[in-house]
Amino acid sequence: xxxxxxxxxxxxxxxxxxxxxxxxxxxxxxxxxxxxxxxxxxxxxxxxxxxxxxxxxxxxxxxxxxxxxxxxxxxxxxxxxxxxxxxxxxxxxxxxxxxxxxxxxxxxxxxx
Amino acid sequence: xxxxxxxxxxxxxxxxxxxxxxxxxxxxxxxxxxxxxxxxxxxxxxxxxxxxxxxxxxxxxxxxxxxxxxxxxxxxxxxxxxxxxxxxxxxxxxxxxxxxxxxxxxxxxxxxxx
Numbered sequence: 001x002x003x004x005x006x007x008x009x010x011x012x013x014x015x016x017x018x019x020x021x022x023x024x025x026x027x028x029x030x031x032x033x034x035x036x037x038x039x040x041x042x043x044x045x046x047x048x049x050x051x052x053x054x055x056x057x058x059x060x061x062x063x064x065x066x067x068x069x070x071x072x073x074x075x076x077x078x079x080x081x082x083x084x085x086x087x088x089x090x091x092x093x094x095x096x097x098x099x100x101x102x103x104x105x106x107x108x109x110x111x112x
Numbered sequence: 113x114x115x116x117x118x119x120x121x122x123x124x125x126x127x128x129x130x131x132x133x134x135x136x137x138x139x140x141x142x143x144x145x146x147x148x149x150x151x152x153x154x155x156x157x158x159x160x161x162x163x164x165x166x167x168x169x170x171x172x173x174x175x176x177x178x179x180x181x182x183x184x185x186x187x188x189x190x191x192x193x194x195x196x197x198x199x200x201x202x203x204x205x206x207x208x209x210x211x212x213x214x215x216x217x218x219x220x221x222x223x224x225x226x
Contacts, residue, residue, distance in 0.1 A: 006154075032212040034212075034214055036214075036217075041219065041220075042219050042220075043116070043203050043205070043217030043218050043219045043220055044155070044203070044217045045217065046214035046215070046216075049212065049214065051212070089154070089155060093212060095212075098143075098207075098209070098212055099145075099157065099160055099168060100215065101157070102147070102154055102155035102156075102157075103154055104152075104153065104154030104155075105154050105155075
């Protein structure tokens, strides 16, 4: 049973527009959430994170929103650039043990 | 720029053969993870080490998979015997083990079992 779900396998966006990637989780013990970005033939790299005590975290063009009551988080990329084309993994962890559980990933394609 | 190094990058083998994948974590990191990426499951956790001690290998098929850390600079994942369903990309990641610091991933080993 997937505890972290990314229900959209792919997303296509035009350059300059907003990309919104969604992630849902089922385990209420999760209190830390991360997004990783993965290019082909490379390993995932950390992008941005958020603690459950916050509902928003921003880093440049990337913003992560957390809705704890809905057990939902989203990653917004504004404006989207062709170089953002990659697979984005959502991950969640519970305090203390810190073993992240990953979703299946969403493939983002940003068209010029 | 410190990196996690995985070898080999690619491995093609026949069913029944032993496969060994190696990982050199970032110096100073005390947690090491093995993940497997498949189309169906995304990134699955196979094994987790802290200070070289295996703490969680519940995601690993015990009859054929084994993971070890002979020393702080080397982690290995072995499959014996390998099967076609083991074909996937295997990632090693390391971390500081401090709070919620993010993991650093290697570039993976792409395994194909024919």
